[in-house]
Amino acid sequence: MKNQKTTEAVLLLEDGTIYRGQSLGKIGTSGGELCFNTGMTGYQEIFTDPSYFGQIVITTVSHVGNYGVQQEEVESENIQIRGLVCKDFSHQFSRKTAEGSLQEYFEKAGVVGICEIDTRALVRHIRDKGAMNAVISSEITDVAELQTYLNSVPSMAGLELSSHVSTAAIYELKPEDAKYRVAVLDLGIKKNIINNLVSRGCEVKVFPYNTSFEEMEKWNPDGYFISNGPGDPAATTDAVKNVRLMLEKNKPLFGICLGHQVLAEANGIATYKMHNGHRGLNHPVKNLITGRSEITSQNHGFVVDAEQLKSHPNIEVTHVNLNDNTIEGIRMKSKPAFSVQYHPESSPGPHDSTYLFDEFVAILEKSK
Known part of the structure; x- marks a missing residue:
């Protein structure tokens, strides 16, 4: 079931590649190093892992958010990722022990994301070209403006975090x-x-x-x-x-x-x-x-x-x-x-x- 509050979102990569999809989480703009995780489960642990600070994560599993969130599955007190890229983002969750939806969790933490894009193609692109900086936005659609924002994102090499x-x-x-x-x-x-x-x-x-x-x-x-x-x-x-x-x-x-x-x-x-x-x-x-x-x-x-x-x-x-x-x-x-x-x-x-x-x-x- 699609959430009616989603809006168009744009993902711009450092090499100029552009993906267009739907927003998830907070409406806004965020940049960081784009990388992918091959895990099939445990998304809340991934999002709260401090080692991901400064990074936009692509999840290779198709469905994200389907079992909601709960406090005992965090690895730190905050969501650490700069943004999320996924194929199917679920606003509904079915686990009885869940304390809320991933959408609400992201909104509260101010996390910007994009879904409904071909993540298989994106992962293949990153796998071949290497990890690179990117920017996600659900409020800016002008590519030139996004490029200016992306230029301000620091390289992970040489960065103390x-x-x-x-x-x-x-x-x-x-x-x-x-x-x-x-x-x-x-x-x-x-x-x-x-x-x-x-x-x-x-x-x-x-x-x-x-x-x-x-x-x-x-x-x-x-x-x-x-x-x-x-x-x-x-x-x-x-x-x-x-x-x-x-x-x-x-x-x-x-x-x-x-x-x-x-x-x-x-x-x-x-x-x-x-x-x-x-x-x-x-x-x-x-x-x-x-x-x-x-x-x-x-x-x-x-x-x-x-x-x-x-x-x-x-x-x-x-x-x-x-x-x-x-x-x-x-x-x-x-x-x-x-x-x-x-x-x-x-x-x-x-x-x-x-x-x-x-x-x-x-x-x-x-x-x-």
């Missing part, structure tokens, strides 16, 4: 059976990562992205966790500096996604922007230590330089992507520090990768 999504104040979560103290550097952390640490007996203290190492160390943690987040890892200079200082303490350290890239940068290994990135729930990764493969959830547009890793004397590759052989995990040979590019807390396997949290806790236990 953790400052936009990190916690503004320190907070703590402590289970009754707390055994370990883990200091978390929040670069845009997902709630379920914290849940996985707390459920394993970790007292967690979450620090803002720009907290000094000295401030975190005052808490006397047993180990450190470096979170996921948006933007270019090479531009996250404060975090790279902090991780170098953490490594000098020789305490256990675990990084996920951006945290993985920051660990590499802290060891002098460069990262670079990918042609498309990995975003979805179905990416195969091989654990080179055990020989086992995992179905993983991923969301990143930058990757660690594999060539530089080959000649590094103190870093070992632990995981690789079976689609393109990019680096998915590393560990240090002389320190209790390791990281993965993917999201073990998202459980698409469903539990293929949660062992990584267990390994971190085992290292914490061993080091006490």
Whole structure:
């Protein structure tokens, strides 16, 4: 059933490609880097993932909004995406536990979107040409005016974005059976990562992205966790500096996604922007230590330089992507520090990768 309040919407890509469809969410204009997610479900988790800050997301699944929204499925307190592009947007929802429609959710958050376009053709275009900036508008139809707006959207390369999504104040979560103290550097952390640490007996203290190492160390943690987040890892200079200082303490350290890239940068290994990135729930990764493969959830547009890793004397590759052989995990040979590019807390396997949290806790236990 079509919503009578929709209006014409326009999607303009950086290379001049134009798509015309119908509006969804708020009537307005928004720009960001255009990328696609191959997941077939979990749209609310995607929209609230801080790693998507500054991006317009194309969903490759046909129907979006059909099961509504509910609070327990958020990964942060806000919708993080700059816009949504989809084929069929449902204003109706059928799940009994849903607390409202996705349309209402977007309107309240001020999110602009476009639907009723050929997303298969659009994804093929982006897959071939690479991720690029775009603008969605349901209020401006003049292409020249849209192009002016698009020109003002910054490139993701060289962009520091953790400052936009990190916690503004320190907070703590402590289970009754707390055994370990883990200091978390929040670069845009997902709630379920914290849940996985707390459920394993970790007292967690979450620090803002720009907290000094000295401030975190005052808490006397047993180990450190470096979170996921948006933007270019090479531009996250404060975090790279902090991780170098953490490594000098020789305490256990675990990084996920951006945290993985920051660990590499802290060891002098460069990262670079990918042609498309990995975003979805179905990416195969091989654990080179055990020989086992995992179905993983991923969301990143930058990757660690594999060539530089080959000649590094103190870093070992632990995981690789079976689609393109990019680096998915590393560990240090002389320190209790390791990281993965993917999201073990998202459980698409469903539990293929949660062992990584267990390994971190085992290292914490061993080091006490």
